Amino acid sequence: MADNQAIGLSPCAAPGTVCVLGIDLGTTSVKAALVVETAQGQIVTQSCSRETQAQADSPAAGAQGMEQDVQKIIKALNECLAAFPQEHLQRVSRIGISGQMHGVVFWKTNQGCKWAKSGTGHTFQPGEVSHLITWQDGRCSSSFLSSLPQPQSHLSVATGFGCATIYWYLKNSPEFLKPFDAAGTIHDYVVAMLCDLERPLMSVQNAASWGYFNSRSKSWNTEILRESGFPLDLLPEVGDPGDIAGRMPHDWHGIPKGAEVGIALGDFQCSVYSCMTERTDAVLNISTSAQLTVPMPLGFQPPETPDSLSAVAYFPYFDGYDVLESRVYTQMINAALAQNATRLSICPTVFGERHMPEQLASVTSIAASELSLGHVTRALCHGIIQNLHSMLPFQHLKEAGVKRILGSGSALSRNEVLKQEVEKTFPLPVIYGKDVDAAVGAAMVMLHRR
Incomplete structure (x- = not known):
């Protein structure tokens, strides 16, 4: 193709x-x-x-x-x-x-x-x-x-x-x-x-x-x-x-x-470099995989020993500073947009995370009233963003001096429900359309x- x-x-x-x-x-x-x-x-x-x-x-x-x-x-x-x-x-x-x-x-x-x-x-x-x-x-x-x-x-x-x-x-x-x-x-x-x-x-x-x-x-x-x-x-x-x-x-x-x-x-x-224009930006990319990335202060040095349980990983970037990363339609989206909230809870880590490979996917709080397409889609989108937030919370972004989030990736650009969940979870200005390109x-x- x-x-x-x-x-x-x-x-x-x-x-x-x-x-x-x-x-x-x-x-x-x-x-x-x-x-x-x-x-x-x-x-x-x-x-x-x-x-x-x-x-x-x-x-x-x-x-x-x-x-x-x-x-x-x-x-x-x-x-x-x-x-x-x-x-x-x-x-x-x-x-x-x-x-x-x-x-x-x-x-x-x-x-x-x-x-x-x-x-x-x-x-x-x-x-x-x-x-x-x-x-x-x-x-x-x-x-x-x-x-x-x-x-x-x-x-x-x-x-x-x-x-x-x-x-x-x-x-x-x-x-x-x-x-x-x-x-x-x-x-x-x-x-x-x-x-x-x-x-x-x-x-x-x-x-x-x-x-x-x-x-x-x-x-x-x-x-x-x-x-x-x-x-x-x-x-x-x-x-x-x-x-x-x-x-x-x-x-x-x-x-x-x-x-x-x-x-x-x-x-x-290279993907981050293609769209990050300010050191106070964070890049959220949701496509085949999901990453939330922020630049570290100039002069930052990573820890001397690994922490296998940490969800945050530091990777060498450009100009001497590092980046940290945490790993991770139409009918569905319309149904979820009509469903503002749900008690249904979905943990979407089907393949686990690198720091927790044993953490597989799960669905909890299942009730007959929560099984509609809208509930399931809303819960899935909420779970994706909450998984990212659990690894790199808003408070960490705030401490790093982040002033806005650049949203990219095909899954995010086409999914209004994901956008809503991002904006509810991370109370920062979110700029969409900044697609990454390695x-x-x-x-x-x-x-x-x-």
């Missing part, structure tokens, strides 16, 4: 105008956006997305595994770029790339991809590359995670984290790792291929999402990992968000040879780099 949009007047076509390409390698789709800065601000001149349909079997982990075929992800990326006008791509001088965090893909250095000539220049196809084990992977059970060494980090290690997955292979299938000498997230892989890097380069954003990374010192927990037999040669080098990873030694889909490629960024951070955010990071 394709989703192509042309927005604005295509300023990339104007002579002398610099275009930046942003790419987001998401969980289900790949998106690319061309962004240019004009006197009026940023303009997305054109965007394109492709579903990857990359879900793959996981022979080693069975039903608990969640893997994707890297061949299909790169195929979707190539199709995406091929849809852009050549005259636009030929003016691209910088590329910013983000993607799904936490996951891991393995490859063989110098054999990770194969470059080939195409009608629009060079393209690459994956070579000696494993499947992507995604952030949704569930092979690391609670008992397995408890057997791992305690990290020297403010973040606990969870299933789906890159380092946890590597530990799992060490214990359960060590022969799997033998052919590979490099590892990273899927977007780290793409950056390494585009720049022909001898060793992967990872931003502190992605490193923190892998586990066993100290965000204060910006370094891996090498001593802890070495003592437990972890293959340290698989750990990428680490750099800051906005750094240049390298220059392309080939042209790519018409993008000129020598274009700068930024170090790969976290999709979460591809645009990745481009903006490179656009603002001086």
Whole structure:
């Protein structure tokens, strides 16, 4: 399925105008956006997305595994770029790339991809590359995670984290790792291929999402990992968000040879960056998942040790400060709008939360009078917002100096009941329509780099 949009007047076509390409390698789709800065601000001149349909079997982990075929992800990326006008791509001088965090893909250095000539220049196809084990992977059970060494980090290690997955292979299938000498997230892989890097380069954003990374010192927990037999040669080098990873030694889909490629960024951070304009903003995004995010004060340092029971997680952002996050139609909405309140209570955590995986969904206070479509929809919307509020209460937002909430995401934009529940729960001005876009955010990071 394709989703192509042309927005604005295509300023990339104007002579002398610099275009930046942003790419987001998401969980289900790949998106690319061309962004240019004009006197009026940023303009997305054109965007394109492709579903990857990359879900793959996981022979080693069975039903608990969640893997994707890297061949299909790169195929979707190539199709995406091929849809852009050549005259636009030929003016691209910088590329910013983000993607799904936490996951891991393995490859063989110098054999990770194969470059080939195409009608629009060079393209690459994956070579000696494993499947992507995604952030949704569930092979690391609670008992397995408890057997791992305690990290020297403010973040606990969870299933789906890159380092946890590597530990799992060490214990359960060590022969799997033998052919590979490099590892990273899927977007780290793409950056390494585009720049022909001898060793992967990872931003502190992605490193923190892998586990066993100290965000204060910006370094891996090498001593802890070495003592437990972890293959340290698989750990990428680490750099800051906005750094240049390298220059392309080939042209790519018409993008000129020598274009700068930024170090790969976290999709979460890029999504926030694409819409947060003030440090006193909070970003509420409700789509496939739900996140409520606020920036921390300049100079903030996260705790030195993880709190596995805390719903609040701190992630490295840009410019030296962090962000904290807590995880989580028509007939239904109309029925719920007519139902202002209900005693029915729904806890919507079907998949649990990362800090409380055992907290599954539940329905309580069930009565015959509370079973209408309006009651159920109202209770569900209330439960979604209350779950977010339980993890990051209004009082915390107030203490952080938040003055307004930017509401985004398709579920929120189309659901008036959710909006009502947000406004009842968080007594702050709420601005809707500030949709997050990781591809645009990745481009903006490179656009603002001086």
